[in-house]
Amino acid sequence: MESGEKLSPVTLAYETYGTLNAEKSNAILIAHAFSGDAHVSGEGGWWNGIVGGGKGIDTDKYFVICSNVVGGCQGSIGPSSTNPKTGKPYGTDFPIVTIGDMVNAQRHLIDHLGIERLLSIVGGSMGGMQVLQWMAAYQNRIRSAIPIATTLKHTPQQIAFNEVGRQAIMADPDWQNGNYYDSAGPAKGLAIARMIGHITYMSDTSMAEKFGRRFRADCAPKFGADFEVEGYLHHRGDSFVKRFDANSYLYITKAIDYFNLLNGHSLGSIFSGLKAKVLVIAFKSDWLYPASQSQEIVKACKLSGVDASYCEINATYGHDSFLVETEQEGRLISSFLRSLSNGGS
Amino acid sequence: MESGEKLSPVTLAYETYGTLNAEKSNAILIAHAFSGDAHVSGEGGWWNGIVGGGKGIDTDKYFVICSNVVGGCQGSIGPSSTNPKTGKPYGTDFPIVTIGDMVNAQRHLIDHLGIERLLSIVGGSMGGMQVLQWMAAYQNRIRSAIPIATTLKHTPQQIAFNEVGRQAIMADPDWQNGNYYDSAGPAKGLAIARMIGHITYMSDTSMAEKFGRRFRADCAPKFGADFEVEGYLHHRGDSFVKRFDANSYLYITKAIDYFNLLNGHSLGSIFSGLKAKVLVIAFKSDWLYPASQSQEIVKACKLSGVDASYCEINATYGHDSFLVETEQEGRLISSFLRSLSNGGS
Numbered sequence: 160m161e162s163g164e165k166l167s168p169v170t171l172a173y174e175t176y177g178t179l180n181a182e183k184s185n186a187i188l189i190a191h192a193f194s195g196d197a198h199v200s201g202e203g204g205w206w207n208g209i210v211g212g213g214k215g216i217d218t219d220k221y222f223v224i225c226s227n228v229v230g231g232c233q234g235s236i237g238p239s240s241t242n243p244k245t246g247k248p249y250g251t252d253f254p255i256v257t258i259g260d261m262v263n264a265q266r267h268l269i270d271h272l273g274i275e276r277l278l279s280i281v282g283g284s285m286g287g288m289q290v291l292q293w294m295a296a297y298q299n300r301i302r303s304a305i306p307i308a309t310t311l312k313h314t315p316q317q318i319a320f321n322e323v324g325r326q327a328i329m330a331d332p333d334w335q336n337g338n339y340y341d342s343a344g345p346a347k348g349l350a351i352a353r354m355i356g357h358i359t360y361m362s363d364t365s366m367a368e369k370f371g372r373r374f375r376a377d378c379a380p381k382f383g384a385d386f387e388v389e390g391y392l393h394h395r396g397d398s399f400v401k402r403f404d405a406n407s408y409l410y411i412t413k414a415i416d417y418f419n420l421l422n423g424h425s426l427g428s429i430f431s432g433l434k435a436k437v438l439v440i441a442f443k444s445d446w447l448y449p450a451s452q453s454q455e456i457v458k459a460c461k462l463s464g465v466d467a468s469y470c471e472i473n474a475t476y477g478h479d480s481f482l483v484e485t486e487q488e489g490r491l492i493s494s495f496l497r498s499l500s501n502g503g504s
Numbered sequence: 505m506e507s508g509e510k511l512s513p514v515t516l517a518y519e520t521y522g523t524l525n526a527e528k529s530n531a532i533l534i535a536h537a538f539s540g541d542a543h544v545s546g547e548g549g550w551w552n553g554i555v556g557g558g559k560g561i562d563t564d565k566y567f568v569i570c571s572n573v574v575g576g577c578q579g580s581i582g583p584s585s586t587n588p589k590t591g592k593p594y595g596t597d598f599p600i601v602t603i604g605d606m607v608n609a610q611r612h613l614i615d616h617l618g619i620e621r622l623l624s625i626v627g628g629s630m631g632g633m634q635v636l637q638w639m640a641a642y643q644n645r646i647r648s649a650i651p652i653a654t655t656l657k658h659t660p661q662q663i664a665f666n667e668v669g670r671q672a673i674m675a676d677p678d679w680q681n682g683n684y685y686d687s688a689g690p691a692k693g694l695a696i697a698r699m700i701g702h703i704t705y706m707s708d709t710s711m712a713e714k715f716g717r718r719f720r721a722d723c724a725p726k727f728g729a730d731f732e733v734e735g736y737l738h739h740r741g742d743s744f745v746k747r748f749d750a751n752s753y754l755y756i757t758k759a760i761d762y763f764n765l766l767n768g769h770s771l772g773s774i775f776s777g778l779k780a781k782v783l784v785i786a787f788k789s790d791w792l793y794p795a796s797q798s799q800e801i802v803k804a805c806k807l808s809g810v811d812a813s814y815c816e817i818n819a820t821y822g823h824d825s826f827l828v829e830t831e832q833e834g835r836l837i838s839s840f841l842r843s844l845s846n847g848g849s
Contacts, residue, residue: 251726315711315733319703322734323696325727327672330692347675351668355700358664366660372764381596382670382754386761388660389667409727416731419717446791 164254168243171264172197172234173226176210177218179274186274187216187496188265189225190282190289192482193356193411194403196233199225208485215489216496221278228289229264230256230411232404239340239404251337256410258285258418262292266300276300279496283307283440283481284448285411288418291456295420298433303499305492307440308481310452311429311459312419317447320359321412324352328405337406349405350396357395362444362477426455427462437467438495440488442480468495509599513588516613517542517579518571521555522563524619531619532561532841533610534570535627535634537827538701538756539748541578544570553830560834561841566623573634574609575601575756577749584685584749596682601755603630603763607637611645621645624841628652628785628826629793630756633763636801640765643778648844650837652785653826655797656774656804657764662792665704666757669697673750682751694750695741702740707789707822771800772807782812783840785833787825813840 160166174197179186189199189210200210200218209215210223227235230253238253245252269277280293280301287309294304310317328334331348339345370388384390420429437460441453450471460467472487474480481488505511519542524531534544534555545555545563554560555568572580575598583598590597614622625638625646632654639649655662673679676693684690715733729735765774782805786798795816805812817832819825826833
């Protein structure tokens with residue numbers, strides 16, 4: 160790991176879609192966001208609007224790979240996995256994970272699949288950080304990159320939102336310093352953390368369109384959720400608890416907060432030497448990873464002479480736009496990918 | 505109360521500064537924001553940059569009144585007060601409070617002080633909501649009004665932030681359904697709620713200027729606060745717990761969330777008939793109560809033929825600007841107040 164700690168053996172859960180061609184030149188790796196998993200396409204797939212036959216990332220043409228990140232809880236090794244030394248779940252004995260560690264594991268995966276060079280690496284939010292890490296660390300392994308709704312470094316406000324979520328989890332007595340795997344776990348704290356997250360993923364506009372100030376039909380008790388927006392947040396919090404591990408929440412948000420490609424480097428140096436083509440996508444209403452941060456990525460590319468395009472989509476759904484407003488996004492991605500095939504490499 | 509419930513007797517804590525003139529025409533009522541109190545000026549006063557001798561609201565000229573809101577915990581009646589029926593603190597038996605209830609209590613206070621008409625009513629944030637409520641409900645009792653960094657109605661995003669804070673308090677087992685007054689109380693939950701609040705009071709820019717991505721000097725344990733911004737939020741959360749009651753947090757945030765002057769009314773009707781002069785102040789970097797919401801207040805005034813001016817201050821401190829960047833704000837207020845004296849009424 161980047162921390163110097165060792166982690167072994169490492170299990171990585173991944174899915175693939177489509178067929179790898181004989182030249183092994185049509186592989187696209189998709190990196191998931193904070194709470195995502197390897198299941199990117201098909202029923203229940205987190206990016207099914209973009210990935211599939213005839214879609215923006217066309218699985219009839221491309222061989223698509225998506226793996227769950229190290230530190231996660233959807234099949235890859237993480238704090239809920241068994242520590243071979245103790246026979247019990249790692250809990251907080253799991254080593255600190257970085258975006259670099261996640262990407263190093265992915266690089267091992269594409270080695271394992273025999274792929275010398277990815278046609279593209281694509282991802283939004285934390286997935287976008289992994290894309291940027293590939294652009295900085297494995298320049299010869301990618302022909303193109305599509306970082307979406309992301310940033311070169313986490314800002315104090317972004318760190319602050321994550322920190323409040325972590326505090327909510329760790330304040331829950333059922334967290335028990337991370338050793339909760341034989342009991343219910345910190346459900347209340349994790350739900351609150353997710354509620355905070357959801358506010359930052361949406362926009363005031365999308366919330367106003369979706370809920371306005373409407374009250375719920377069933378009469379809520381005092382300090383119950385009497386506005387629809389409150390009921391929605393509770394619902395999202397509760398359903399998250401069923402599918403996500405609280406310790407993974409801690410590890411992955413810390414990985415995001417530690418992310419800083421500029422650490423000691425100038426803007427013009429981080430992508431220097433990169434031959435890959437880059438498409439940067441941002442969304443106007445995204446206030447968690449505002450368009451200005453995507454423009455900074457473009458600036459870093461341009462300062463290094465990297466071939467980069469920038470598209471800002473006028474969607475209202477806030478940061479979640481990259482997941483839910485997929486029509487324009489899909490068209491941009493498919494025509495970018497097509498241009499790669501046409502131009503050769 | 506606006507809910508129909510009765511509350512009696514009602515204690516209101518207030519402070520006054522300066523001298524009421526013989527005509528009783530120089531009285532200015534200041535309404536505090538969410539966590540404020542009656543102590544607006546002097547050492548430790550929450551708006552000492554604005555209120556005092558020779559300052560923006562000059563206590564050498566004006567008679568300044570500030571009272572703690574109903575539902576609060578700084579001397580006025582609230583959930584931590586003793587319920588005369590039981591001899592114990594009200595807790596959640598305290599009736600639901602609205603901004604209208606707060607203003608009605610203030611109106612009783614100025615009756616008690618023998619003041620027929622306030623020279624001005626001034627306040628920011630929740631204080632601004634009280635100003636707007638005065639403008640709608642007690643038009644003959646005010647000669648002018650200064651709503652600052654506020655809104656005609658709480659939006660779903662604003663409600664959502666408050667709701668997460670409430671959930672953090674109520675998820676703390678030490679909350680005990682609000683009956684915690686013989687024990688320590690929900691300190692962890694209340695601190696988390698305050699941390700969320702603080703993020704929304706600042707701006708990404710002010711956080712970046714204040715902390716950047718600097719790490720703290722003392723090495724934090726895993727998942728401790730290793731960034732300075734985290735340490736700051738913890739500090740603000742912990743110091744808030746020492747001075748604020750968790751149940752008051754619930755009641756006052758609900759009062760804010762219920763606030764909606766537009767409820768069933770058109771924008772042009774809510775201030776119709778108002779003869780008072782109005783100065784609306786907003787801050788460019790305030791994303792919790794964005795300038796667009798202040799512009800909506802101006803629009804409501806103009807549609808009713810109310811004499812309203814609008815000033816947007818280019819401060820970087822986010823919503824907290826109204827409390828901390830007081831130089832321009834003070835000048836705007838003092839010249840507005842001077843114009844009232846010159847023009848008569």
